[in-house]
Amino acid sequence: MSSSQKPPGPAAPGEKSGKTPGKTTGKTPGKTRPDPVRRRRFLKRCLGALGGIGSLMAVYPLIRYIEPPPEAEGANRVEIDRASLPPGTSRTVIYRGRPTIVVNTSDGYIAYNAVCPHLGCVVKWEGGTQSLICPCHGGIFGTDGSVQGGPIPGPLTAVELSVTDDKIIVGV
Numbered sequence: 407m408s409s410s411q412k413p414p415g416p417a418a419p420g421e422k423s424g425k426t427p428g429k430t431t432g433k434t435p436g437k438t439r440p441d442p443v444r445r446r447r448f449l450k451r452c453l454g455a456l457g458g459i460g461s462l463m464a465v466y467p468l469i470r471y472i473e474p475p476p477e478a479e480g481a482n483r484v485e486i487d488r489a490s491l492p493p494g495t496s497r498t499v500i501y502r503g504r505p506t507i508v509v510n511t512s513d514g515y516i517a518y519n520a521v522c523p524h525l526g527c528v529v530k531w532e533g534g535t536q537s538l539i540c541p542c543h544g545g546i547f548g549t550d551g552s553v554q555g556g557p558i559p560g561p562l563t564a565v566e567l568s569v570t571d572d573k574i575i576v577g578v
Contacts, residue, residue, distance in 0.1 A: 484576040491515075491574065496531035501576050506565050507531060507538065508576060511549050515569055517576050518551050518562040529562065538562065 484499045496509040507520040520528045527542035538547040545556030568578045
């Protein structure tokens with residue numbers, strides 16, 4: 407060993423001895439800062455978890471859209487007394503878990519899924535104009551379910567019904 411080389415001994419303050427994990431701060435002896443590799447790994451895992459949660463949140467509505475709704479297995483038939491629905495009036499009933507509007511028009515009884523195809527609002531019957539109105543954006547449907555006005559993308563879906571002497575039966 408030459409005189410210019412020092413024998414290995416305890417590390418001076420601020421120097422790394424090889425025995426302490428992490429890097430020394432250089433300010434206070436014995437204080438170390440966390441290993442950046444561990445911190446980086448932790449942050450990567452946190453970001454990965456957040457990305458996974460975000461992906462699930464994006465996919466969940468698609469799965470719910472593809473699956474048939476549980477209400478679809480609901481009542482296959484709704485009966486209304488004819489006397490309770492005079493000409494020019496309507497009644498909204500729940501048929502297969504969805505609001506369905508039944509109207510006694512001058513041409514007879516009609517029934518439609520009452521959910522507007524624009525934003526999902528429930529349409530109302532307007533006896534004076536003989537039309538179905540969406541209260542959300544003023545969409546207008548004729549008695550045949552066709553679009554008469556407003557920002558509506560398509561017609562209402564017709565629901566089958568039959569009429570007996572004293573009953574209106576929705577969903578024959």
